[in-house]
Every structure is written in C-alpha cells, then in structure tokens.
Amino acid sequence: NGNTFDALYANVLRDLNDAKGIISADDALPAAEKANQLAICDLLQVYTYHVLVDIHNDVPYSEALTDDVTPKYDDAAIIYADLIARILTAHGTLSGDNGLGAYDLVYGGDSDAWKKFAASLALKLAVRSADYDSDGTYGAKTVGEAALAAGVFTSSADNASLAYTASPPHTNPLWDDLVQSGRTDFCASNTMAGVMNAHNDPRRAVYFRNLDSLGDLTGGVYGQNSAYNSHSQPGDALEDPTLAAHFMSFGEVSFLTADAANRGWNVQAGTAAEHYENGIRASMAQWGVSTTDADAYMAQTTVAWDASKANELLGTQKWLSMYMRGNEAYNTVRQYDYPAMNIADVAQRLPPNRMSYGVDEYSLNTTNVSAANGGSDDDTDKVFWDVN
Numbered sequence: 001n002g003n004t005f006d007a008l009y010a011n012v013l014r015d016l017n018d019a020k021g022i023i024s025a026d027d028a029l030p031a032a033e034k035a036n037q038l039a040i041c042d043l044l045q046v047y048t049y050h051v052l053v054d055i056h057n058d059v060p061y062s063e064a065l066t067d068d069v070t071p072k073y074d075d076a077a078i079i080y081a082d083l084i085a086r087i088l089t090a091h092g093t094l095s096g097d098n099g100l101g102a103y104d105l106v107y108g109g110d111s112d113a114w115k116k117f118a119a120s121l122a123l124k125l126a127v128r129s130a131d132y133d134s135d136g137t138y139g140a141k142t143v144g145e146a147a148l149a150a151g152v153f154t155s156s157a158d159n160a161s162l163a164y165t166a167s168p169p170h171t172n173p174l175w176d177d178l179v180q181s182g183r184t185d186f187c188a189s190n191t192m193a194g195v196m197n198a199h200n201d202p203r204r205a206v207y208f209r210n211l212d213s214l215g216d217l218t219g220g221v222y223g224q225n226s227a228y229n230s231h232s233q234p235g236d237a238l239e240d241p242t243l244a245a246h247f248m249s250f251g252e253v254s255f256l257t258a259d260a261a262n263r264g265w266n267v268q269a270g271t272a273a274e275h276y277e278n279g280i281r282a283s284m285a286q287w288g289v290s291t292t293d294a295d296a297y298m299a300q301t302t303v304a305w306d307a308s309k310a311n312e313l314l315g316t317q318k319w320l321s322m323y324m325r326g327n328e329a330y331n332t333v334r335q336y337d338y339p340a341m342n343i344a345d346v347a348q349r350l351p352p353n354r355m356s357y358g359v360d361e362y363s364l365n366t367t368n369v370s371a372a373n374g375g376s377d378d379d380t381d382k383v384f385w386d387v388n
Helices: 002-025 031-056 076-093 111-128 140-150 173-180 190-198 250-262 272-286 291-299 307-321 326-336 359-364 366-375
Strands: 160-162 245-248
Touching: 002 031, 002 359, 031 076, 031 111, 031 326, 076 111, 076 140, 111 140, 111 245, 111 250, 140 250, 190 307, 245 250, 250 272, 250 307, 272 291, 272 307, 307 326, 359 366
Parallel strands: none
Antiparallel strands: 160 245
C-alpha cells in the first residue's frame, strides 16, 4: 500500500505534472495541439488520483505536487467531485487536432479516442459514487447520463491499453514475475477457483492451467503454503511478454452502463441485460473464448440477467472479467459486495475495506496523515462510496 502510494505520487503524478510544465512552456507548439496534450496529461492525472482515492479514501490533493512536503489530506468525496469536473473540462477541450502523436502509446495521438476515454471515465466515477449520492445532490446521475450522451466506449477497439515489447526492458511485468524470475509460487486462489467452477466458466482454461480431469480449478487457501504442482497455476496467456495492460476496456464500460440502466438512468440505447451481456462477451472475446461457449455460459440460470439480483450478477461477472486488473476487481467487490470473499486462514479475517497509509507518510507528514479519514487509518473503515 505504501509502495503504491509513493509510486503514484512520486513517479506518475509528478512526471505528468512535469510534462504539463514542458508542454506549457513550448511556445512553438500550436495552440490546439498544446491544449490537447495538456488535456490528455490531465486525464491521466485524474485517472491516477481516482486510483489513490479508491485505495485509501482521503489523500493529498489540493496541496499535492507543490514544494510543500507536508500536504494536507483532502476529503475523498470532494476530490472525486473535482476529478469529475476536470474530466468534463478535458473532454470539452479535446478536438480533432493532433495530440501527442507517436508519443501517445495509448491512442497514437487520436484526440477523438481520448474524448471517448474521458466520457467513459466520467461514467465510471458517476456509477461508483451513485450509492453515496442517495439524495441526488452529488450529481452522479446527471454526470453519468451526460457521459453516456457524449459517447463512451462502444467496442473493444476503443480500449485504453498499453502494449508491451517482446524483450526487456519494456515487457509486461507479469512476464517478469512468471517467466524471467523463474518463480513457481503463484497459483489460483480458492476464492477465484470456487466462483469460476460454480459458474462453469470457460475462461478457466485460459486464466489458468493445470485444471483437473473435469476442467475445474484447484485453488490455494489464503495464508497457507500451496504446493505448486497440486494447484492451478497462471495460464500460458499470462506468460506473453507483450500482453497488453488495460486502463479501461469496453467490457468494463458495458458493466458500468448496465449498472446505470438498472438504476433507471438514461443510457441512450440498450437495456441493462444487453449491456451486462456485452460486458461478459467482451471479456470472453478478449481471452479467446468462442462465441458458442460464451452463449452457453450466459444461458445458465446463475449467469443470466435478473434485475432482482443485479448487484450479485454485476459484481460477480465484472469481478471475473477484471482478471489481471487487481485494483478494479478489488473495487468491484467493495461496491457490489459480491462475490463473497473467503477468510484468510492465518489472519482469520476478510480482505481489508481500504488500504492503510504507508510508514513514510507517518514519518514525513505525521500531522496531516493522522488527521485523514476523521483520524482513523483502520483498514476496516470504508472509502466514501462504499456505503453498503
């Protein structure tokens, strides 16, 4: 948790801030191109901040990225509201003029693609904060409907992804851990195995290998040593050094749209069931599962859309589709309270509701970190949007 906090502030956010300074100071850059580049940088900062809030709740924001080495911690809900405002500003700024060109490793300089990303990110924050906004004063529904009207992802071609190279140093970190390191200490958890087996999930043979004779996964128990060869291990697809990382995908946006439709928001077109199925289909296609197998999977009574079980279905299926996107899978479980997590064997407790702040913050910014979250840094506390 401390490592993530430090990395996102000291590296990602600081680097993006420095990039914005360089762009702003470039007098030779055409105005429209400069505006696009700054908008893209700001969207990436917004994305990073929303990750931090989702992990910790209150974080440094209004006084962050300055010369002040002891910034205050801002209220998480207020940060989210400002992030949404920044997304809307960036969306309005982006135009068809060139952005970062070949230096854009996500969309290759396509500003229209970034506009879809901005709208999709706004939808994400709106849906995530919807339960917190029980009386409508936070504006989640208004933001979500505006994002959908503006145009979110409509196919996997819109995915915000980062490609890796076939050889170091820019290989997928999974390849580093699973192949280059020579480690043999990763296996499926009993939680993942239990959910996938119960749903006869055809992704089992792609997500993992070493399935049993019935095609089921064998998962290890949290907190116990698990013999490598006796359990299902990460699948061959994960050992591809070029495997892309996704910031946001069409599948994720489809689940968000299904949630919005189920809440009665105007999603422009389609029903909650249709968007829910689009989310599942997108994940199946991403991992090479056939249409026939995907259809058979969705025809099961445990998977087929049922509005009376919306949280269970959205939570479980989105969680399964967020494989290799740990933070988003973690957020999904906390938002929907599904699927049920198993208790760790040694700790005898469920996973934390949030991550505590790192040791460095208590050493370097004691007063402000101690005041964050109302003075509590307990990992059983909840982030502001986790109200259920």
